[in-house]
Amino acid sequence: MKYGITAATGHFGQVAVKELVGLVGADNVIAITRNLEKAKHLLPDNVEVRQGDYDDKNSLVSAFEGLDKVLFISSQPGGKITRLEQHTNVVNALKEAKVGFVAYTSFPHADQAKSALASDHTATEKLIAESGIEHSFLRNNWYLENEAGFLNGEDIVYAAGNGKVGWALEREYAEGAVKVLVSDATKDVYEFAGASRSYEDLAKAVSEVYGKEINATNVVSDDYKVGLEKAGLDENTIGFILMIQDLIKQGELTEETSDLADVLGHELKALPEAIKEVIGR
Numbered sequence: 001m002k003y004g005i006t007a008a009t010g011h012f013g014q015v016a017v018k019e020l021v022g023l024v025g026a027d028n029v030i031a032i033t034r035n036l037e038k039a040k041h042l043l044p045d046n047v048e049v050r051q052g053d054y055d056d057k058n059s060l061v062s063a064f065e066g067l068d069k070v071l072f073i074s075s076q077p078g079g080k081i082t083r084l085e086q087h088t089n090v091v092n093a094l095k096e097a098k099v100g101f102v103a104y105t106s107f108p109h110a111d112q113a114k115s116a117l118a119s120d121h122t123a124t125e126k127l128i129a130e131s132g133i134e135h136s137f138l139r140n141n142w143y144l145e146n147e148a149g150f151l152n153g154e155d156i157v158y159a160a161g162n163g164k165v166g167w168a169l170e171r172e173y174a175e176g177a178v179k180v181l182v183s184d185a186t187k188d189v190y191e192f193a194g195a196s197r198s199y200e201d202l203a204k205a206v207s208e209v210y211g212k213e214i215n216a217t218n219v220v221s222d223d224y225k226v227g228l229e230k231a232g233l234d235e236n237t238i239g240f241i242l243m244i245q246d247l248i249k250q251g252e253l254t255e256e257t258s259d260l261a262d263v264l265g266h267e268l269k270a271l272p273e274a275i276k277e278v279i280g281r
Helices: 011-024 036-042 057-064 083-096 116-131 144-150 170-182 199-210 221-230 235-249 259-264 271-279
Strands: 003-005 029-033 048-051 069-072 101-106 134-140 156-158 189-192 216-218
Touching: 003 011, 011 029, 011 170, 029 036, 029 057, 036 048, 048 057, 057 083, 069 083, 069 170, 083 116, 101 116, 101 170, 116 134, 116 235, 134 170, 144 199, 144 271, 156 199, 156 221, 170 189, 170 259, 189 259, 199 216, 199 271, 221 235
Parallel strands: 003 029, 003 069, 029 048, 069 101, 101 134, 134 189, 156 216
Antiparallel strands: none
16 A cells, blocks of 8 residues: 655645654655655655645646555645645546545535635535545644744733634644544544634643743734734735634634544643643744
8 A cells, every 4th residue: 555645845744754654664655745855854764755746737647656545735825826726736636646545634614614714625625526536534623833923921812702723733633634544444524623722721721831820812803903013914914814813703613523532542632731842842
C-alpha cells in the first residue's frame, strides 16, 4: 500500500508525514510538494518526495501515480489561481491517476456552513463525491495555534460574543488525519474538534499557565476594528479577523463531537498543557 501526502512541507504536512512514516514505514510514504528544495530541509531523508503543484494538474497526475491513498491537504487562498481551481486540479488528477481513496481536510459542517470561508471546501467536497473516489472528509475545527496572539499572558479582547470554538492542536488534527488515511474502516465525514470552549474559558486556561489572572473582554465589532487599526494591522487582515470573530459569534465553530479523540484513541491534550506547547515553540 502506497500513501501520499500533498502540501507536505507545510506544518500540517510535516507532522502528517512523520506520523505516517511511524505507522507504515518510509518505503510506503510519498511526500508531494511544490518546492523540492524546501522538502530536503524539512522532511525525513528516507521519504520519497515528488513535485506536485496545485496550479498544474499534470504535475499532480505524475505525483499521484501508483498511490493507493492520498491525504489531500487543502491549500491557502490568494495564489496565482483561485483555491477552488487548485482543488479542482487535485481532484481531477486523483481521478486520472486512479487513486483509490482520498482524505480531504475540510471545514466544520461544510455541507451547511454559511461563512464565506467554507465555500471552497463545500465545493471541493462536492467535486470529490461526484468523482466516485472513496473518501473521508476531515472537517477540522480550529487550530489552537490560530489564537497565538491571545496566549501571551495579556488580557484577551475579542468580539465573538458567547460563541464557542473546538480548539485543538494542529498536530492533533494532523495525527488524526493520518489515522484515518491508514484505516481499513472509515466514515465519509469526521467532524474533528476539541471540546467547545469560549474565550472566557481560554482566558482561564491562560491564567493557569501564567499563574496570574487573565481577563477576557467582549466588545462590539466596530470597537474591535478600531483596536485592530490602532495595532497597525492592514485592512485585509482586519477584515479576515473580523470575519473569524463573526463566524465564532454565529456558532459555526461550536461542536459536540468525539471524532478526533476516537480516531486518535486517546483524549486530546488538556487546554493549559496545549497552550504551553504552543508558546514553547
